[in-house]
Structure formats: structure tokens, C-alpha cells
Amino acid sequence: MDKFEIIFYEKADGSQPVVDFIKNQNIKMRSKLLKSIELLEDKGNYLKSPYSKYLSDGIFELRVRQSNDITRILYFLQ
Numbered sequence: 001m002d003k004f005e006i007i008f009y010e011k012a013d014g015s016q017p018v019v020d021f022i023k024n025q026n027i028k029m030r031s032k033l034l035k036s037i038e039l040l041e042d043k044g045n046y047l048k049s050p051y052s053k054y055l056s057d058g059i060f061e062l063r064v065r066q067s068n069d070i071t072r073i074l075y076f077l078q
Helices: 017-023 027-046
Strands: 050-054 058-067 069-075
Touching: 027 050, 027 058, 027 069
Parallel strands: none
Antiparallel strands: 050 058, 058 069
């Protein structure tokens, strides 16, 4: 199976808010977020709970838990 391409939203000034958000997480959460993004790249729309959840209108959330902390990143598929 081919990998799915991950494209991060980029603002007009070239900044990528999600990338900046990930960089500002503690080392453990950052590591788990990057692993979950790799899973999404590998599985695409086949990635299911507890990693991914469909919200509505084609929007999904990538869910990452570290201890009592849950981080969510919204995404959609093309």
C-alpha cells in the first residue's frame, strides 16, 4: 500500500501553525504526535479509534494521549 501524503496548512506568511504547535509540546507528547502522524501517513482513511475519530463534514481529529493529557489535531482527506 502506498503512503498517504501529509500536507500541513500553510498561512500566507509561510508559517505552519500545526508544525509550530507540535514543536511547542513537551518531548513525550511531541514524540507521540509525530508517531501518530506517521500512522496517519501509513493508514490514511483506514486509521481508526483510538488514533482517529470522524467529527463531521469530512473533518477528522488525530487523537494523542500522554498520561492525563489529550491533544487533538484536525485534518481532512482529499
